[in-house]
Amino acid sequence: MAARSLTLGPSYLATVRGAHALHRLIAEGKDDSPEADAIRDASDGPWEALSETERDRARWVAEDLYSIYEEPPALQQMTREAQSGLIGAYEAKNKGEWDKALALLREWRAYVDPALASYLRGLIWYDAGDRATAALFFQHAYKLDPNNFNYAAMFLSSLSSAEPDAALIEAEKILHDHRKVSPVIYVRAAEIKLMSARLLSDAEANRIFAQLEPVLKDAMYFAEHEPKKIDTTTVVMALGLLAFGYEFQGRWQDAVDHYTTALQLDPDNDGLLVARGMILYGSYNQAIKDLERAVQLDCPLIWPYAMLAHHALNTHLYEECIRLCEQALMKKGSAAVKSEILEWEAIAQAALEYSPGSIEHAFEQATRTDAANDRAKRNLKKVKGAPRKPPTGYFEVRTEAALRNSGNAERRYEMARA
């Protein structure tokens, strides 16, 4: 089971973000400037709201940040005691004992290469849930050792999560002359660029993808001809991004081909399974297999459950449909999608001859969940005069093609926003 991340309240985050900003000024020799005083003045309120544990944590973050700006201690010869302490830090991190992991790393940092020490601090903060602090340590690790691609990849990943605008600036710098860096780095930069462009408009996404396609194909060239220079995760990411871009261009076959190649490398990647399954839904049996596998993998997305519920309804597997609807409704999804799922649940209930009150209630819920769902309103009207067991086709249900088109559009938007 994954360790639980920390609950980082607004006062704590304000305190730590202030510490980040103050450190930047201290590094520039502006610790006595009006800007620094403004940060200190603004930080008193949040500081007073912190618990003693949070205060300790905030103090130690600020203390550890000095390692980014100061000369590292001289590297010591590894000892058995130091090794044991560092193993303890790693174990504490895996158990979610974040403060203990950081304390042990601090105690034994002189025995670790400074770049690795910053990378480990970054990893602890990344898993603990403070991506902005993680980004600072990963950036430091990358600066100390630009040849370690993991450092760069984690820097971009954490920055993209914490500060998307800053991540886009970094990504653009990398993409400006991508051949100077490893594909491990520029593929992640391409991901940041493509996902940010998607939020502007489809036309903008297409334009950006046209620029990124040759960059991603360069990565695929490495995968085929110099595989030692690129890892599988990056190849899968590049294939997924190419497929994602082809979806925007309506090049469905190209998208499916790239998702298929990516799945050959990473068969249990639920995101890829859902993407391919949704593109193929209604046309190929492979779609159902993909979506079922995603559900088996406990996919957090609403889509495999929703699409399979629709499929179960169409194939008269009503109990299965209700079960999948219930699972889908527990996932994050738009009001429009959830409203439609509630309709399917109501229709399946009608087929199973549930009480009219229960069926009507489900349709009412559908109309309340999305007030713009006119089909749910029409279905609700029909339920009033419905026979005990309505014939197939009595209620309105969207076709597989209609569901596929709207579902794919919404999935792509959500992916870009994630």
Place this chain on the structure above:
Amino acid sequence: MPRFFRVMKKDANDNLPVLAQNSLGVRPKIDVDIDAQNNVQVNGKGMSVSPDWRDINHKRIQIRKCDVVPGAQGSNNTFCFRHGTGPFVQGAVTNDLALEPDSATHGNVAPVQMVQFPTFEGHIASTRPDWVEDET
């Protein structure tokens, strides 16, 4: 008289705190509430102090004290000053000022009655000779 600490700038001439809103002083409408007639409200607000300098916001503790307070990020041009000797509880600081603790680690030196803002500043300034540099 309660004992409390505050980080302030030091006047090199007499080693006492500098009188200023961000040193020995208060910021109107931030540290204290003021009405339309420029009266300071008696509501527990005032000049921020702590029972121990180690409890003070680490961004105000001087960088040179990092070995004692981890993550200290305060200006090295400031100093920790102490005032009084008694326990950190609600009580008189002078005839015109009282300590109003709002937690175990923080309190305010506040007016005991409604006064004009410049008068309150004068009352705060009158404590200047009683502050002692203390970073022990």
